[in-house]
Amino acid sequence: MTTITTPTSTPAGQRDSARRLEETWRDPPGLYGWFAAINHKTIAVRFMLTTFGFFVAGGVLALIMRLQLARPENNLVGPDFYNQLFTMHGTTMMFLFAVPVMQAVGSYLVPLMLGARSLAFPRMNAFAYWIFLFGGLMLYAAFLLDIGPDAGWFAYVPLAGPDYSPGKRVDFWAQLITFTELSGLLEAVILITTIFKMRAPGMTLNRMPLYVWTMLVTSFMVLFAMPSVMLASTALITDRLVGTHFYNPAEGGDALLWQHLFWFFGHPEVYLIFIPPLGFMSSIIATFSRRPVYGYPAMVLAVIATAFLAFGLWVHHMYATNIPELGKSFFTASSAMIAIPTAIQIFCWIATLWTGRLNFKTPLLFALGFFFILTLGGLTGVILASVALDLQVHDTYFVVAHLHYVLIGGAVFPLFGAFYYWFPKFTGRLLGETLGKWNFWLFFIGFNVSFFPMHLLGLAGMPRRVWTYPAGMGWDQMNLAATVGGVMIAASVLLFIINVLKSRRHGVPAGPNPWGAGTLEWGTDSPPPAGNFVAPPVCGGRYPLWEPDGVPAHVTGLADDRREILVTTLMDAVPDLRPTMPSPSIWPFLSAIAVTILFIGSIFTPWAVVWGAVPVAIGLTLWFWPRKKETRRNVVSEVHP
């Protein structure tokens, strides 16, 4: 029977139990074990490293672009390669870094913050990772073979269609969308299930950490936004491969259909990237100002409001098209309105800092950088919401400046902060503070040197996505500044990498809770044991480790020789069920290979969908094949109420 008791067992008994738990929950050893791993922390670390690899790759592409644009009429790269560069940069940063890294960090932290032993559907989690990795590798393999996509990360038709982008370049782009879609949707399902059903007993919805709220909201947004781009990219693939005419105006198709579908996904995507960092901010600000974030209900409602509004403003990417003017005005209002929930959160954080006692460590610095950069980016966003102003600055460097202020200020700064904050939890050691401060200041200054002049460049008439520009337009110095700033950012990221490599082995040992934080992930060892908690906590408040009665008891009675977990009810987190989680398996990996063969094969022949389905079916069947021993044991352990 599962019971909730105050911890009374003897230390020796606990040690014994801890050892058994470790054996039960850890991934199998050896090469086979490496491919069969399903522990959420193992997968999440790989996921984070992979997304960081893509971040660096995308950054290198950006640096080459900046070097090309440093001078007018430069010939470092030609138009063909440049167009691949900016397409790859945008695609990498949006699809291979920004969205998946948030899910990767979430898949590490969410179970720990909830006091759970695992993510829901751990095999599916491993499968989602492999699919993501293979999709990204496919894209970069294509790029290295000079068949990288070159129609922009937004792939507007008819330029991306069969008539104006012959060859396979755009097919690789469209198929990458399928890969990241699949991975993203699976992660969303996993996170929603984990958050709804696997919270510690007592963690009612209104005690859930703000970060977990942001991941919940983000995951729901993924469910609604991603199918739109999946529809769009599938229609693009069939236009290109089997001669449908969804986007061909000559045959009754419509070029604007693509833009509606793409931006119905594309704008919410910005918030998929931006909302989880709001949770990082809330975690960091609370810990380093030594008090709960002010206005918990307002913060939660603001995040939910942002998510709803995000689906009602895609047309502000299309003001220059010939859709009706009155319709555009509606989108002006909805686009401007999204500033309100963001403002509420910013004011609540300032209120928290105002009344807190501050501990100026690197994570807090990155969080403070957010205020400067994101506020500026948000205000230029208000400018872009206006139809008239957008008609001037749309598709110019002003938008490049805006989107980097929002995405780097709103996502990358909090992400770096989050990394400094949770690195001790991941590795057991703190990141170096001195290098951390260098990392921050170089990034902050370099970022502003690079991107602030771009606002002015756009107003001074420089369009986006140009591989070169003529001299004498008044753009030279601002472009040079942007390049210098870009080099500073690269140096800063290099310092970060050095810091991580150094601190991983030689950093200051962290202990379970180096920052004196209040949420449950800090209540277990750093790095956490394979099963996360030796005795899973019961949750008595929003900041359980801070409140006197925050962890009133621990869950006992769960089997430690098999992967038994406690499932609780959706609203009030009352203990509900006691299912067994699946064990490590090679089949998610093999199934991912089969699916990859199907997806890549379909770039070359539609028949791949037919013959490629056979190995996929075999892989999935063996993945789900029940084992007699496990079934018998589960039946035996069933308790009827």
Next chain:
Amino acid sequence: MTMKAPFFLPFLLHAATAAAAPSQNALRPAGIQAERIHDLWLLTVAICSLVFVAVLVALLLALWRSGRSDATTAPDVASLAAPEPKLKRSVLLAVGASIALLFVLIVADFQTDRLLGRMPLSDAVHIEVTAHQWWWEARYNDPEPGKIFNTANELHIPVGRPVIMTLKSSDVIHTFWLPNLHGKKDMIPGRTSLIRLRADQAGTYRGQCAEFCGLEHAMMAFLVTAEPNDRYEAWADAQRREASNVLSARESRGRQVFMERSCVMCHTVQGSGANAVFGPDLTHVASRQTLASGVLPNNRQQMAAWVTQPQKVKPGTNMPATALSGEELEALLDYLGTLK
């Protein structure tokens, strides 16, 4: 709408004035539509700057006045038990102020949209602009069929008279952008859109395709010369004339080269028998300031480079290289020089 200039406006103006002629700059409006957008810009920048400064000041004050701590400082969890009315008042006030300012901006924006839509249109010049990868075709329409004429990459418009442009595309999506006179308008295949603008100051303005349209998106510019109405009419009359057939021997030889080599497959020269419409109309090519859609200055040397090695000038252009002997090239350049 007059507004006090925001604090960093001098910087912006500096950026604006640094540009050499012809101007391509949204901050130097030369027509009523761009002027109205610019007014809205000044108001918006002023309000946004105010908000930005206010947020930063609040943040810095918060950092300055709050106490210091370290990881061992006991957390203050009093707020979990008791509400914080003072903070609530301040946050509500700040949110209320933000909403009020946003409302001002939205109303100003709607007002600007209305004004943009209500520019008087009597006595308008009608131009149909069709975008191609990577050049601009322009057809000046007129109720009298005899007065219709075509040109490419360089437009002239009268100062003070409205211009209604019908925008089309022959291939992919392009965007017509002439920042000194108006904002952008997409040119979408299968659709027709309109842009209405008016130049109020004489001058030559540069525009550029703003929607990524393939390999040479960067090299798809155009020039618009706004001039007094009588000079505009004189220009239009000149454009309507066919190319002269009174040619010297060398020029005739050049026309022969034009007709026998690939030029004639794509280009039109009115009155010469060359009537292809794949490339720009060259009837008055010598009267233009630039070649290759705003990429090169139009002189004999650059024309030679463009005809013989277009891929060097503009990699990926649809214009093929034409191999000519020295004599043929000189003759062709002489002939093209007559197309004034």
